[in-house]
Amino acid sequence: MRVDGEELLQRLRYATRLVDEDYVVRWAVKKGLPAFLALVSVILSQNTSDKNALRSLRLLMDRGLDTPQRILASPEDMVLEALRPSGMYRQRLATLKRLSQAIVEEGLDLEALCRKPTPEALGELTRVKGIGVKTAEVFLSAYCGHPTFPIDRHIMRITRRVTGRDKMGYRDASDFWKNIFPPQHYREAHLRLIDVGRQYCRPRNPRCGECPLNRMCAYALRRVIGGH
Numbered sequence: 380m381r382v383d384g385e386e387l388l389q390r391l392r393y394a395t396r397l398v399d400e401d402y403v404v405r406w407a408v409k410k411g412l413p414a415f416l417a418l419v420s421v422i423l424s425q426n427t428s429d430k431n432a433l434r435s436l437r438l439l440m441d442r443g444l445d446t447p448q449r450i451l452a453s454p455e456d457m458v459l460e461a462l463r464p465s466g467m468y469r470q471r472l473a474t475l476k477r478l479s480q481a482i483v484e485e486g487l488d489l490e491a492l493c494r495k496p497t498p499e500a501l502g503e504l505t506r507v508k509g510i511g512v513k514t515a516e517v518f519l520s521a522y523c524g525h526p527t528f529p530i531d532r533h534i535m536r537i538t539r540r541v542t543g544r545d546k547m548g549y550r551d552a553s554d555f556w557k558n559i560f561p562p563q564h565y566r567e568a569h570l571r572l573i574d575v576g577r578q579y580c581r582p583r584n585p586r587c588g589e590c591p592l593n594r595m596c597a598y599a600l601r602r603v604i605g606g607h
């Protein structure tokens with residue numbers, strides 16, 4: 380089924396609001412922080428509140444742990460203390476150290492990623508263990524303006540239902556939406572789809588009747604045919 384991205388966006392605008400997502404990295408970018416700290420802010424934001432991620436980011440900055448060189452040269456306890464408010468601090472420490480090593484010892488240049496083709500930039504970032512595709516895509520979009528379409532748990536659930544493909548993976552889900560919306564609207568569509576997941580496409584009892592995606596949704600169609 381061919382979907383008109385502009386028309387779908389209009390329906391989304393009517394039925395959803397722009398959620399406040401990726402707050403910490405947008406804060407970092409607005410403040411003009413360097414690429415390293417912008418990426419750290421995305422790493423700190425995984426599975427925690429914006430408030431806690433921001434507390435850890437500020438602690439890292441206040442204690443001068445704001446470059447890969449300083450992360451590697453400082454005592455682990457000091458870095459751990461700063462990471463503690465964001466939770467999962469040992470895991471975050473391991474990722475931060477691997478990222479710092481990739482930059483200092485292997486020549487990973489975060490600024491240069493902004494000038495590379497998106498797939499290449501993604502490939503370089505996700506080679507760092509602990510940096511997943513979603514983290515990399517959020518950073519590349521927020522810091523560099525790369526046309527990525529990050530998939531969170533809400534959008535993944537929606538995409539599987541819309542396509543009827545229960546086992547669809549991250550890359551296919553991201554490509555599905557990228558093929559529908561024009562690149563200049565990726566970010567807005569991403570934010571509005573998250574709201575679809577919160578308001579309509581809930582894990583249980585989705586509200587298909589009012590959902591702006593119901594005309595293109597395999598799950599909704601099955602419900603109609605099945606008479607549920």
Ligand code: SF4
Nearest residue numbers: 580585587590593596
């Ligand atoms: S129509 Fe129903 S199943 Fe499909 S995306 Fe909307 S709420 Fe989810």
